[in-house]
Amino acid sequence: MSPAGNGGDAALAIELRGISKAFGPVQANRDISIQVRRGTIHGIIGENGAGKSTLMSILYGFYRADAGEILIGGRRVEIPDSQAAIRAGIGMVFQHFKLVENFTVLENVVLGAEDGRLLKPSLAKARRLLKQLADDYEMDVDPEAVIEDLGVGQQQRVEILKALYREADILILDEPTGVLTPAEADHLFRILRGLRDEGKTIILITHKLREIMEITDTVSVMRRGEMTATVRTAETSPEELAELMVGRKVLLRVDKAPATPRDVVLEVRNLRVVDEQKVERLRGIDLTIRRGEILGIAGVSGNGQSELLEVLGGYANGTGTIRMNGREIDLTGSASNARTRRARGIAHVPEDRQREGLVMDYSAWENVAFGYHSDPRFSSGLFMDHAAMRADCDDKMHRFDVRPPDPTLAAKNFSGGNQQKIVLAREIERNPDLLMIGQPTRGVDIGAIEFIHEQIVALRDQGKAILLVSVELDEIMALSDRIAVMFDGRIMGERLPDETDQRELGLLMAGMAGEAA
Amino acid sequence: MDLLDVIQILDSTLRLATPLLFACLAGLFSERAGIVDIGLEGKMLASAFLSAAAASYTGNVWLGCLAGIGASLLLAAIHGVASITFRGNQLISGVAINFLASGLTVVVGEAWFGLGGRTPQLMGAGRFQEIDLPFAQEIRDVPLLGPIYADLLSGHSALVYIGLLCVPLTWWILYRTRFGLRLRAVGENPAAVDTAGVSVAGLRYAAVMICGVLTGLAGAYLATALSAGFVKEMSAGRGFIALAALIFAKWRPWYALGATLLFGLLEALGNRFQTIQVFDVTVPTQFMQALPYILTVVILAGFVGRAIPPRAGGEPYVKER
Ligand SMILES: Nc1ncnc2c1ncn2[C@@H]1O[C@H](COP(=O)(O)OP(=O)(O)OP(=O)(O)O)[C@@H](O)[C@H]1O
Ligand SMILES: [Mg+2]
Numbered sequence: 001m002s003p004a005g006n007g008g009d010a011a012l013a014i015e016l017r018g019i020s021k022a023f024g025p026v027q028a029n030r031d032i033s034i035q036v037r038r039g040t041i042h043g044i045i046g047e048n049g050a051g052k053s054t055l056m057s058i059l060y061g062f063y064r065a066d067a068g069e070i071l072i073g074g075r076r077v078e079i080p081d082s083q084a085a086i087r088a089g090i091g092m093v094f095q096h097f098k099l100v101e102n103f104t105v106l107e108n109v110v111l112g113a114e115d116g117r118l119l120k121p122s123l124a125k126a127r128r129l130l131k132q133l134a135d136d137y138e139m140d141v142d143p144e145a146v147i148e149d150l151g152v153g154q155q156q157r158v159e160i161l162k163a164l165y166r167e168a169d170i171l172i173l174d175e176p177t178g179v180l181t182p183a184e185a186d187h188l189f190r191i192l193r194g195l196r197d198e199g200k201t202i203i204l205i206t207h208k209l210r211e212i213m214e215i216t217d218t219v220s221v222m223r224r225g226e227m228t229a230t231v232r233t234a235e236t237s238p239e240e241l242a243e244l245m246v247g248r249k250v251l252l253r254v255d256k257a258p259a260t261p262r263d264v265v266l267e268v269r270n271l272r273v274v275d276e277q278k279v280e281r282l283r284g285i286d287l288t289i290r291r292g293e294i295l296g297i298a299g300v301s302g303n304g305q306s307e308l309l310e311v312l313g314g315y316a317n318g319t320g321t322i323r324m325n326g327r328e329i330d331l332t333g334s335a336s337n338a339r340t341r342r343a344r345g346i347a348h349v350p351e352d353r354q355r356e357g358l359v360m361d362y363s364a365w366e367n368v369a370f371g372y373h374s375d376p377r378f379s380s381g382l383f384m385d386h387a388a389m390r391a392d393c394d395d396k397m398h399r400f401d402v403r404p405p406d407p408t409l410a411a412k413n414f415s416g417g418n419q420q421k422i423v424l425a426r427e428i429e430r431n432p433d434l435l436m437i438g439q440p441t442r443g444v445d446i447g448a449i450e451f452i453h454e455q456i457v458a459l460r461d462q463g464k465a466i467l468l469v470s471v472e473l474d475e476i477m478a479l480s481d482r483i484a485v486m487f488d489g490r491i492m493g494e495r496l497p498d499e500t501d502q503r504e505l506g507l508l509m510a511g512m513a514g515e516a517a
Numbered sequence: 518m519d520l521l522d523v524i525q526i527l528d529s530t531l532r533l534a535t536p537l538l539f540a541c542l543a544g545l546f547s548e549r550a551g552i553v554d555i556g557l558e559g560k561m562l563a564s565a566f567l568s569a570a571a572a573s574y575t576g577n578v579w580l581g582c583l584a585g586i587g588a589s590l591l592l593a594a595i596h597g598v599a600s601i602t603f604r605g606n607q608l609i610s611g612v613a614i615n616f617l618a619s620g621l622t623v624v625v626g627e628a629w630f631g632l633g634g635r636t637p638q639l640m641g642a643g644r645f646q647e648i649d650l651p652f653a654q655e656i657r658d659v660p661l662l663g664p665i666y667a668d669l670l671s672g673h674s675a676l677v678y679i680g681l682l683c684v685p686l687t688w689w690i691l692y693r694t695r696f697g698l699r700l701r702a703v704g705e706n707p708a709a710v711d712t713a714g715v716s717v718a719g720l721r722y723a724a725v726m727i728c729g730v731l732t733g734l735a736g737a738y739l740a741t742a743l744s745a746g747f748v749k750e751m752s753a754g755r756g757f758i759a760l761a762a763l764i765f766a767k768w769r770p771w772y773a774l775g776a777t778l779l780f781g782l783l784e785a786l787g788n789r790f791q792t793i794q795v796f797d798v799t800v801p802t803q804f805m806q807a808l809p810y811i812l813t814v815v816i817l818a819g820f821v822g823r824a825i826p827p828r829a830g831g832e833p834y835v836k837e838r
Contacts, residue, residue: 062712062836083714098709100702101828111702112713114695122695162713 008074013038013170013201014059019068021054023413026404028054030225032068036218041192041202043212043233045245046222047445048417049403052205053095055222056172060092061085072170086113091163095174095416095443097155099147105158106130106143109165126165133164137191151302153184160191171195172203177211178443181300182473182506189215207445209238209252210474221245246447256457259481261290264326265465266312266434271320273307273489281307282318283489287467289434294456294466296480296497298473300509304489305469306351309438312467313348314341325433342371347427349420351438351469357423358411365393365407368426396425401451416443420452428455435459436467441475453479473502487511520661524668526785531673532743534781535680536561536735540759541766541773542687543731549691549768550724551704551829555611556596557732558756559618564589564736566622569636569747570629572643578741581643582676585740586733592618593729601721604833615756623749634749636740645674645742674742676734683731687770700724704827707834717834732756754810761813767824783808 008015014036021029028051036042046052057063059070061079070077072088079085085092099108106126114122130143139157147155156176163171173192177185192202192215204216212219213233220230221244229244242250266289273282282304289295299305310316314337322329324344330336338348350356358367369389372378378389393407400421402414411419420440427435440456441449456479460466470476476483477497485492485508492508540557547554564585572581592614599610623634630636650671657667691697699720703710707717735755740747758780765779766772787805794800 060712081714081716082712086714092712094712098706098712100705100709102705103702107698107702108709111698111709112715114698117695119693119695119698 008071008076009035010074011038012036012071012074013040014203015071015074016055016059017069017071019055019058019065019070021051021058021063021065026413027225029058029065032222032225032227034220034227034230036201036203038073038201039196039199040217041196041204041215043216043219044203044205044222045207045209045212045219045241045445047224047245047447048443049224049415050222050245050445051225052222053174053415056092056174056203056205059085060090060172062092086166086168089167089169090172091160091166091168091170092172093156093159093163093174093176095178097159099155099158101148102146104144104146105141105150105161108147108158109143109162113166129165130161133161137164137194138187139191152179153181153187156180156188168200170201170203172205174205175207175443176204177206177208179301181471185211207443207449209241209446212241213238223247242446245445250446250450252446254453254457254478256479257461259293259460261293261481262463264288264290265324266467267321267323268312269321269323271308271311271318271322273304273311273316273318275307281489282311285320285489285491287484287491289465289467291433291463291465292460293481294460294468294479296476296483297467297469297486298476298483298505298509299471299486301471303486303509305438305486307489308486309348309351309436309467309469312341312346312436313350314338314346339371342430342432345433347430347432347435349423349427349435349437349440351442353416353419353423354412358419360412361410363408363410364397364402364414364422365390367411367422368393368396368407370426371430372426396429397422400425401448417445417448420444421448424452424455428459432464434465434467436469438469439471440468441470441472473505476505477502485509520664521668524664526782526789528669528672529785529788530778530781531669531677532781533784534777535677536738536743536755537759537762537777537780538680538774539676539683539731539735539738540756541762541777542683542770543728543735544760544763545687545766545768545770545773546700546724546731547728548763548830549704549827550700550721551707551827551832551834552596552600552721552725552728553607553611553831554596554725554728555608555757555760556592556614557728557735557759558752558754559611559615560589560592560729560732561736561739561756562615562622562750562752563592563618564733565740565751566618566626566636566736566747568733568737569639569740570626572639572741573637573746576641576643578639578643578645581741582734582737585737586730589733589736590726590729593725593732597722597725600833601718601725604835607831607833619750622747626747626749636747639741639745643741644745645676645738647672647674648678674738676738676742679734680738681774684770684774687773691770696723701827704829707829708836711834711836721834735759754813758809758813761816764824764826765816768827780809780812783812 012035016032016034019029019032032055044052058065061082061084070079077088106123109130110122110126115125127143134140139161141154141157176188196202206212216233218230219233221228238252242252268285268287271282271285275281285308297305307316311318318331322331329344354360369378373384378385390407397405402418402421440452456466468479480497482494483497484494485505487509488511540561544554544557567588568581568585571584572578596610596614599605600607626634626636653667653671657663699710699715703717703720711717739751762773762776762780765776787808790805791802792799
């Protein structure tokens with residue numbers, strides 16, 4: 001290694017000194033300094049909007065810092081673009097993958113790191129190297145597979161392979177487990193440990209304290225753009241970290257009274273859905289949800305949960321019977337749409353908030369007003385009352401603690417957790433009989449999770465029926481009054497949360513009904 | 518209709534398809550990189566004018582051709598700056614270029630030559646000459662193959678052959694080179710290219726410039742090979758037909774050849790059969806000549822299967838996580 005210059009320490013893989021970055025009025029990073037030792041896994045936690053992704057994007061040359069310096073291996077470097085970051089040995093797996101969907105795995109890996117002007121030799125070399133990497137780290141992916149045919153877990157592996165192919169010494173992962181199943185997450189951690197043991201340095205951003213405790217060596221906490229603490233993982237506890245993050249004590253479990261279910265709100269019989277490729281996605285679903293209870297749907301994503309929400313929400317077609325408060329809902333024809341479902345008392349927080357829950361280019365107040373625009377409060381005859389809408393949004397933002405509480409900011413400029421709060425505020429305020437929530441806390445920080453969970457339980461206690469779909473078993477176990485497990489378009493079984501455990505649910509989720517029952 | 522008729526029709530198909538082919542490949546480069554270009558028409562027109570003007574001034578068609586490419590490149594650069602650097606709306610920039618070319622060619626033409634927007638008739642070395650392929654005369658008498666070679670394939674201007682060569686060349690660049698891989702990637706997901714350490718703007722400018730060169734050739738061909746001089750609005754919607762052909766071709770080079778030949782064939786048929794009797798009805802000339810335009814509308818209305826355009830097409834690239 002080269003001798004340390006600028007007073008840097010060569011045993012440090014990364015050192016940041018006084019990094020600041022503002023987006024207009026929002027100070028995303030303020031005078032951040034951090035040191036990460038070579039060959040360690042360093043966790044970064046912090047609330048939504050704390051500035052974690054921004055900091056890492058600066059390190060990867062995706063954004064430029066307004067001030068501060070970056071030292072890699074003890075030497076000062078300038079990172080004006082991603083090219084420079086790659087040259088400095090940094091690889092990054094973004095929260096939203098940066099893959100060309102209709103390219104093969106091989107093409108994605110090679111892109112930007114080709115050996116010469118002609119593709120053939122580069123591809124041949126990459127194929128060899130990829131095989132080697134796959135063997136070394138048990139990262140099996142078919143090099144010739146097209147990205148859009150792969151599951152998210154596999155796509156993530158491609159992102160890691162991309163970084164390793166570029167000989168990255170430092171690997172940054174931004175919320176890598178948000179989209180993974182528990183088994184995939186375990187596998188990822190095995191890979192990360194293997195990389196660390198080889199001397200690579202890993203930075204892991206996550207909201208899950210369990211993961212921090214399980215895999216990191218040191219952990220830094222960010223709050224409102226500042227780095228508030230860095231501690232050794234072995235010397236801390238989830239409770240302490242949560243407190244450092246939010247600035248107050250956080251309840252890490254859900255406090256709720258036993259449910260008192262009353263009359264049936266939603267009844268689903270033999271619901272079937274066939275998709276455009278003629279594949280049967282739902283194969284006869286039967287469900288009942290009563291007033292004052294939370295029905296949790298567990299399952300590995302892609303087993304029909306999304307289709308179930310879509311049909312119930314009125315934007316996909318299906319066959320079977322759905323009864324809402326005893327009256328049948330028309331499943332086909334022009335009257336079957338999201339608007340008529342709303343009128344019947346169904347509200348929906350979609351799984352994919354960026355695609356289905358929000359119009360990302362529109363401001364927060366416009367998003368909050370969607371579906372309400374003909375409400376008498378907001379319209380006077382032909383025209384909409386923008387001032388009233390804005391005031392209403394401002395009010396909701398304060399009650400749901402959305403940060404920053406600025407109704408005019410475009411939805412895309414809020415962090416993930418805050419986007420979720422905006423959708424939730426809109427749907428909960430509808431005062432529905434049935435609230436369907438898909439992945440309520442995906443990518444959401446623990447402070448906000450606590451808040452969202454409290455809201456859901458409060459809604460239940462007001463006598464609403466709640467259908468909760470989540471791939472997080474912890475969340476399902478903590479919130480549900482009853483748990484239904486979905487696999488391959490069917491309900492494998494129903495369990496009561498205190499009469500089951502993760503193992504049994506895990507087996508059901510894998511489709512093994514016989515052994516589990 | 519005998520063999521000779523067929524060969525004549527196919528021969529003019531090839532001639533008429535050539536400008537479409539250049540323009541279509543031009544659009545292919547641009548759109549594959551994510552820059553929608555409805556300014557093909559204007560660039561073609563500008564190139565047609567300047568190539569004819571320069572050829573008549575210098576008496577050298579190659580210099581004319583270079584001037585045409587220059588004009589087209591200039592407009593391409595404007596489109597690039599507007600849509601890449603300033604992240605403007607690509608459709609609006611394209612429309613502006615079409616207006617600009619349509620107006621400027623006539624005004625400048627009148628100022629320079631005073632011929633009502635025309636350029637002087639090109640003669641001799643001021644026009645692309647027809648090239649006889651080797652042995653064309655010798656094998657003319659071989660049945661079938663002889664006439665196909667001597668009358669259909671041989672005897673076109675250099676640009677026709679250059680256009681045909683551009684098809685495999687484009688394919689090779691797109692699918693066999695590093696540049697092609699990056700170009701296709703930037704039209705699908707520029708963020709992937711950016712995070713892989715490659716300049717999105719650099720690639721897009723390169724694509725827009727290639728597009729400029731190819732539309733330049735299309736325009737020069739119109740004025741100095743297909744005709745003998747510039748006439749007002751001589752591109753006659755070919756830029757838009759090329760875009761329709763591009764969609765029909767699903768943004769692929771070999772399909773682009775097929776699609777433009779089809780349009781060329783329709784135009785050739787329209788020229789050849791001014792009137793047709795279908796049973797007792799006489800199909801009017803206007804209908805025959807409108808055939809390529811009708812097909813354009815049919816394609817753009819989506820009647821010929823679903824074509825999936827490059828996913829980032831038309832979207833300026835803004836960094837987002
Ligand atoms: N391109 C942008 N323009 C304007 N503001 C932005 C932009 N990107 C981020 N911000 C703001 O900067 C702050 C930090 O955002 P950042 O995405 O870094 O948070 P985070 O810690 O990664 O949050 P999360 O846990 O939700 O992913 C937020 O307030 C966000 O709204
Ligand atoms: Mg983030």
